[in-house]
Amino acid sequence: MAETIIFQSLPARPAPTKTEGLVPWAKANLFANWQSTVTTFVVGGLLLYFIPQFLNWAVLTATTVPNADACRAPGVGACWGVITEKYRLIIFGRYPLEEQWRPLVATLLLLALLVASCTRAFWNKWLLVLWAVVVAIFFALMYGNVLGLSKVTTDRWGGLPLTIMLSSMSMVMAFPLAIAVALGRRSKLPAIRTFCTIYVELIRGVPLISVLFMASFMFPLFMPQGVTIDVLIRVFAGLTLFAAAYMAEVIRGGLQAMPKGQAEAAASLGLSYWQTQGRIILPQALALVVPSIVNNFIGLFKDTSLVGIVSLYELTGSLGLALNGDADWRPFKLEGYVFITFIYFAFCFAMSRYSLWIEKQVNKSKLR
Amino acid sequence: MSTNLEGAKDVIVFDKVNKWYGNSFHVLRDINLNVKQGERIVICGPSGSGKSTLIRCINRLEEHQEGHLFVDGTELTDDVKAIDKVRKEVGMVFQQFNLFPHLTVLENLTLSPMYVGKVPKKEAEEKAMMQLKRVRIAEQAGKYPLQLSGGQQQRVAIARALCLTPKIMLFDEPTSALDPEMIKEVLDVMVAMADQGITMICVTHEMGFAKAVADRVIFMDQGQIVEQNNPHDFFNNPQTDRSKDFLSKILGH
Numbered sequence: 235m236a237e238t239i240i241f242q243s244l245p246a247r248p249a250p251t252k253t254e255g256l257v258p259w260a261k262a263n264l265f266a267n268w269q270s271t272v273t274t275f276v277v278g279g280l281l282l283y284f285i286p287q288f289l290n291w292a293v294l295t296a297t298t299v300p301n302a303d304a305c306r307a308p309g310v311g312a313c314w315g316v317i318t319e320k321y322r323l324i325i326f327g328r329y330p331l332e333e334q335w336r337p338l339v340a341t342l343l344l345l346a347l348l349v350a351s352c353t354r355a356f357w358n359k360w361l362l363v364l365w366a367v368v369v370a371i372f373f374a375l376m377y378g379n380v381l382g383l384s385k386v387t388t389d390r391w392g393g394l395p396l397t398i399m400l401s402s403m404s405m406v407m408a409f410p411l412a413i414a415v416a417l418g419r420r421s422k423l424p425a426i427r428t429f430c431t432i433y434v435e436l437i438r439g440v441p442l443i444s445v446l447f448m449a450s451f452m453f454p455l456f457m458p459q460g461v462t463i464d465v466l467i468r469v470f471a472g473l474t475l476f477a478a479a480y481m482a483e484v485i486r487g488g489l490q491a492m493p494k495g496q497a498e499a500a501a502s503l504g505l506s507y508w509q510t511q512g513r514i515i516l517p518q519a520l521a522l523v524v525p526s527i528v529n530n531f532i533g534l535f536k537d538t539s540l541v542g543i544v545s546l547y548e549l550t551g552s553l554g555l556a557l558n559g560d561a562d563w564r565p566f567k568l569e570g571y572v573f574i575t576f577i578y579f580a581f582c583f584a585m586s587r588y589s590l591w592i593e594k595q596v597n598k599s600k601l602r
Numbered sequence: 603m604s605t606n607l608e609g610a611k612d613v614i615v616f617d618k619v620n621k622w623y624g625n626s627f628h629v630l631r632d633i634n635l636n637v638k639q640g641e642r643i644v645i646c647g648p649s650g651s652g653k654s655t656l657i658r659c660i661n662r663l664e665e666h667q668e669g670h671l672f673v674d675g676t677e678l679t680d681d682v683k684a685i686d687k688v689r690k691e692v693g694m695v696f697q698q699f700n701l702f703p704h705l706t707v708l709e710n711l712t713l714s715p716m717y718v719g720k721v722p723k724k725e726a727e728e729k730a731m732m733q734l735k736r737v738r739i740a741e742q743a744g745k746y747p748l749q750l751s752g753g754q755q756q757r758v759a760i761a762r763a764l765c766l767t768p769k770i771m772l773f774d775e776p777t778s779a780l781d782p783e784m785i786k787e788v789l790d791v792m793v794a795m796a797d798q799g800i801t802m803i804c805v806t807h808e809m810g811f812a813k814a815v816a817d818r819v820i821f822m823d824q825g826q827i828v829e830q831n832n833p834h835d836f837f838n839n840p841q842t843d844r845s846k847d848f849l850s851k852i853l854g855h
Contacts, residue, residue, distance in 0.1 A: 498663050499700035503714035503766065504689040513713065518704050599704050599746040 292572075302562040316566040317573050320556040324570065327392015327552035333384065337395040340375040343368055348402055352588055354595070365406070372399070388466040392547035392555070394577065400548065401535040404473040408534070409527075411474065412481035417511060419486055430482070437479035443540050445472045450544035469541050477534045484526040488519035521596035528589035532582045549574050607817065610638040612672075613770060613801050614660060619669035621655060629655050630666065631825040639769070642802045644812040644833070647822035648848065653805045656822070657772045660803070661692040674769060690718070693763030697775040699755040701747035701762070707734070708743040711762050719766070726765075733761040737791045753784025757791055764795075771795070773804040807852060813837065821845045 264274040295311035297304055298318055305313035317324070326334045347368040350356045356364075376395070379385040418430035437445065449472030450465055457463070492515055500510040520527070539550035547555050553570045557563050614637035621630040629652045637643060645653045658664040659671060662678050662685045671678045673688045702710050711730035715721040721729070734740040737757040739750075747755055756776055763771060773792070777785045789811050796802060796815045806812070812819050812833050819836040821829045821844075829836070829845045837853075840846045 493698075493700075495696060495698050495700035496702065499694075499696060499702070501663060502661050502689060502692070502694040503762070504686060504718040505714060506686075506718075509717055513717070514702055518702075521704070596704075599706075599748065 302566075305566060312572075313566045313569050316557070316563050316569050320560075320563065320570070321573075323393075323556035324549070324553050324574065325393045327396065327547040327555060328390045329392060329395075330384075330386060330390065333378075333386060336375045336378070336383065336386075337391070337393070340372045341395040341398055343375075344372055344398060344402060369403070388464050389545070391466070393552040394549050396541075396546060396548040397535070397538050398581075400470060400473060400538045400541065401531075404470055404477055405531050405534060407470075407474045408477035408481055411478040412485055413516065415478060415482035416485035416489060419482070420489060434479045434482055437476055438483075442473075442476050442537055443543055445476050446540060446543055448472070465544060466546065469544055469546060473534065473538065473541075476537075477530060480533075481527060481530050484523050484530060485519065487526070488521075488523035489515065491522055492519050517596075521593075524589055524592050524596065528585055528592075532585050535581060535585070536578060549577065607638045607641055610640055612636045613639045613641075613674055614803075615670075615672040616656075616659075617670040617672075619659065619666045619671055621652075621659065621664065621666045621668075629825050630659070633669070633827060635820070635827065637801060637803065640799045640801055642796050642815055642817045643804065643820060644816040644818075645803065645805045645820045645822060646807060646809075646812070646848075646852075647828075651822040652825040653822045654774050657694075657774060657803050657805055660770070660772055661689050661694055663694075690766060691768055692770045692772060693766055693768035694772045695756070695759050695763055695774065695776045697778050699747070699752070699759045699779070701755055701759055703747050705746075706743070707739075707745055707747065707750070707758050710747065710758060711765050714762075715765055730761070730765055733764045734758070736764070736794075737761045751784060752780045753787045756780065756784075756788045760788070760791055760795070768800070770801040770803070773802065773806065775805050775807075777806065777808055809837070809853065821848065823848075 263270075265271045291311035293312075295309060296314055297310050297312075298314045299305075300315040300319035302313075302315070304310070305315055322331065322334060326337055329337050347364065350364070351361060374380055375383070376391060376399075377386060377388070415430045415433060418426045419434070421427045421430070446469055449468040453468055454462065496514055496518070497510055500514045505514070538548050541548055542551035542554070553567070553574055557567050557570055614635070616633045616635040619630055619633040620628070622628050631652075633656065645656065647653050655664055659666050659678070660673055665680075666678075674691050676684050676687055678684060678688060701707075702713070705713065708727060708730055711733060712723065712726040715726040715729065716723060719726075731740055731743065734743055737760055739754055739757050739761070742750055742754060742758070747758065750758065760776075776792070777788050780788060785808070789808060792802075792804070792811065793815055802815075804811075804816075816833045818830055819833050820827055821836070821840075821842075823844050829840065829842050831841070836845070837849065840849055
């Protein structure tokens with residue numbers, strides 16, 4: 235009988251490293267073939283043409299002097315003076331000037347809370363208490379009428395604090411509502427299923443502007459005499475209901491993607507419906523749809539600019555408020571828009587980055 | 603090998619159980635079956651014969667529409683409390699393992715004891731580690747399921763089911779999704795479990811396992827129990843043409 239041959243496995247080697255350096259990189263990515271080379275030159279040419287012009291306007295010939303005449307001088311580019319002059323009105327809206335430290339402190343507190351909520355170390359039951367406390371302080375500071383603070387009614391709230399408050403709070407309220415609706419649409423009980431479906435289809439079928447309009451003008455008509463709900467609360471409810479309908483569909487998509495075996499395994503282990511959803515299905519389903527949920531959040535953040543329709547002046551609205559009535563500065567609205575664009579972008583970009591981090595966190599269990 | 607089942611009580615009773623999928627597919631037809639405490643049963647048959655459905659009725663993953671089904675003295679109906687009680691007595695192992703991929707191996711095992719059994723975390727973990735040692739995989743406790751091989755995952759799934767200290771274990775084709783080299787490690791664990799007196803019902807085509815472990819082999823086709831016998835007689839002297847045909851196909855090579 236022949237002797238057995240001993241199998242010997244080859245030792246593992248590291249994968250070949252990519253060539254480093256600028257020239258090989260450019261060769262591979264910019265000039266790989268003639269199509270790529272042409273595209274590189276066309277796009278490069280356009281950038282070379284437009285970027286200097288923009289820089290010239292925005293930086294080199296710009297002025298930051300808060301003087302409308304200086305801005306009108308020939309040869310002057312961007313007039314950042316409009317920001318220097320009007321930034322408090324743009325950022326805080328019609329909130330009384332001498333009291334603007336209050337929205338500033340309140341908003342910083344709220345932002346700190348949002349950042350904390352996004353951090354793993356804070357993910358426990360105390361976070362809910364923290365939210366209750368911070369939101370209470372936020373409203374106390376904004377509304378006043380306590381501790382010697384003067385009363386500032388909600389129609390004078392505005393600018394960035396209003397944007398941040400409306401969007402963050404409707405996100406926080408819309409998220410659990412969306413989960414409930416998504417689960418409801420998959421319920422075995424026809425009444426719940428039908429109700430959730432009607433809600434989603436109804437809200438999705440109309441533009442946000444009409445939801446806000448109805449919340450603001452039509453809702454009071456149905457209220458009993460003498461009962462009024464603050465317009466801010468009605469708008470907040472409108473935004474929440476609107477955002478939740480869209481988010482519910484995103485979450486339902488995640489739920490659909492879960493293999494049936496997961497729920498079956500949970501059932502065979504004796505877990506109840508809520509234990510199964512809360513510990514097995516939702517953690518995985520939500521992880522699948524993190525990018526879409528953040529997409530919705532970003533959309534909601536910018537959608538708050540539509541509350542102008544019901545005379546609430548959030549960031550975009552207060553820009554108009556600041557410039558429309560002032561003939562001297564009205565021509566420089568473009569600079570104003572560039573300014574708030576940066577503010578919007580900063581927040582949206584932060585959300586987008588956070589989404590990437592969250593994706594990494596939730597996908598840890600899938601790494602080899 | 604066969605267990606002494608003299609005087610053992612019936613732990614599962616199917617009494618004329620019928621089930622349909624939708625309106626037209628009659629998947630279980632007049633099933634009558636008594637399983638004794640400690641009995642080890644292997645169910646085999648062609649695909650679509652209803653064998654998976656049969657065992658999934660035992661822990662109410664499927665509902666039967668006619669007849670009566672008793673598990674450990676409790677009748678399975680729409681009553682949620684009865685279902686919960688039965689599920690505490692019955693562990694199940696699936697073809698696709700169905701481990702929870704977002705939880706570590708240890709968390710997969712402690713989940714049900716902690717949240718259903720209300721066992722303190724430390725105690726649940728100690729018990730879980732004991733079960734992991736039993737299936738010889740304790741060193742993987744901190745890993746996530748997808749970081750393990752198929753055979754390892756299935757052994758974790760068996761350990762997870764055992765953490766509930768069930769009276770009855772159901773296996774739904776536990777080795778069908780495994781590479782040939784991994785089948786043995788899972789079957790070894792199951793054979794070891796068979797020695798400990800737990801009631802086992804196993805849907806499988808591993809005829810070697812059936813011969814070694816089963817007290818009774820049940821052959822199903824088209825939603826019916828066609829034939830049942832001890833493994834020796836079933837394999838050597840099948841009574842029906844249908845089982846002869848089936849055996850000639852699976853033992854033909």
